[in-house]
Amino acid sequence: MHILIAPNAFKNSISAQQAADAIQQGLANSGLKHSAECFPIGDGGDGTAALIAQKLNGQQFSAVVQDPLGRNINATYSIIQEGTIGLIEMAEASGLKRLSHKEYSPLTASSFGTGQLMLAALNKGVKKIILTIGGSATVDAGTGILRALGARFLNAAGVELTILPQQLNELAFVDTTTLDNRLNNCEITILCDVTNTLIGPQGSAAVFGPQKGATAHEVAILDSLLLHFATISLQQTGIDLLDIIGGGAAGGVSAGLHGYLIANLVNGIDYFLELTHFKNAINKANLLITAEGSIDEQTLQGKGPFGVAKMAKALGIPVIGLAGQIPTNISEALQFYFDMLISINKVPTSLQDALNATAANLTLTATEIGNKLALNK
Numbered sequence: 001m002h003i004l005i006a007p008n009a010f011k012n013s014i015s016a017q018q019a020a021d022a023i024q025q026g027l028a029n030s031g032l033k034h035s036a037e038c039f040p041i042g043d044g045g046d047g048t049a050a051l052i053a054q055k056l057n058g059q060q061f062s063a064v065v066q067d068p069l070g071r072n073i074n075a076t077y078s079i080i081q082e083g084t085i086g087l088i089e090m091a092e093a094s095g096l097k098r099l100s101h102k103e104y105s106p107l108t109a110s111s112f113g114t115g116q117l118m119l120a121a122l123n124k125g126v127k128k129i130i131l132t133i134g135g136s137a138t139v140d141a142g143t144g145i146l147r148a149l150g151a152r153f154l155n156a157a158g159v160e161l162t163i164l165p166q167q168l169n170e171l172a173f174v175d176t177t178t179l180d181n182r183l184n185n186c187e188i189t190i191l192c193d194v195t196n197t198l199i200g201p202q203g204s205a206a207v208f209g210p211q212k213g214a215t216a217h218e219v220a221i222l223d224s225l226l227l228h229f230a231t232i233s234l235q236q237t238g239i240d241l242l243d244i245i246g247g248g249a250a251g252g253v254s255a256g257l258h259g260y261l262i263a264n265l266v267n268g269i270d271y272f273l274e275l276t277h278f279k280n281a282i283n284k285a286n287l288l289i290t291a292e293g294s295i296d297e298q299t300l301q302g303k304g305p306f307g308v309a310k311m312a313k314a315l316g317i318p319v320i321g322l323a324g325q326i327p328t329n330i331s332e333a334l335q336f337y338f339d340m341l342i343s344i345n346k347v348p349t350s351l352q353d354a355l356n357a358t359a360a361n362l363t364l365t366a367t368e369i370g371n372k373l374a375l376n377k
Helices: 016-029 048-055 090-094 112-123 143-148 181-185 204-208 216-237 249-261 268-275 278-282 297-301 304-314 332-337 351-356 358-376
Strands: 002-005 035-038 059-066 072-080 085-089 128-132 152-154 173-175 187-192 264-267 287-294 319-325 340-343
Touching (some): 002 016, 016 287, 048 128, 048 268, 059 112, 072 090, 072 112, 090 112, 090 128, 112 128, 112 143, 173 216, 187 268, 216 249, 268 304, 287 297, 297 332, 319 358, 351 358
Parallel strands (some): 002 035, 002 287, 085 128, 187 264
Antiparallel strands (some): 059 072, 072 085, 152 173
């Protein structure tokens, strides 16, 4: 039996690679005679760009950029495909991981550093930039990125606004004449794993703002600021940022970059699997094991485990899904794509203890699976 191990990252716990290693170790500890390949996956979340670079032998570079609060830091990016494509991980420069919890500041946190990484890639001569946007600390609709790339956000008096998104209520005009002209010949692709729009109950502020420290009052303010930005943008570009499916991802970065840079928004996991030639690996497998922190109905909206399960089922390959949390009642839709859904948490525990034990619990669960498969042979 050849088993393909293709987990996503477990948010706030372990990376996709660590999850794959833990599952592989568990199978090795079992009595099952098998071979296995680890193929950790990413759907646009934190760590996706690094996985792509690893699979495609990317070359890593470092640049001094600003963190979400404007402090200088060293951040990395990668170049693949013989120097033609830059891989930028938004979380590297503009991520929550760059801040302590008490520093979360969604009204002033900026994506400027991510724009600086994009400039660094342009300086290497890339003709395409792939941007993965999970784990961001910002709700600035990409205005920081655009500023770093040369755009100027002006009030009615022509004074440049630099504290964004907080000052977006004063925005009268976006000067794009100063954008780096190399962008005219550079394709930008953004990997999204959500379908949220820019504003509203399912918008970037309402859904993602609280994760980045926004109070209920600040969510309302952010929604108003983003609405004003969208109104000005529609007047200038003719593109309605409010209608963009996935435009609310990463605090509206998708909407802002689509509106002003005509960035392509793509399904994160499907794009990842195609770019990394996942089909070559799944074609060799007799069983797929995937995993994520939670596998539920939302998984079917385009998350990593759904992407790999969909490919496996099309080939008639059985799928086992492992997660810290699974539904009490598993729907027919989930049953169609996952032959088995197994919680790795065997006893009631606190969330923090469960997060701390993720790797160990994945290993134990994989050992049990391997032993059961061995008995059934």
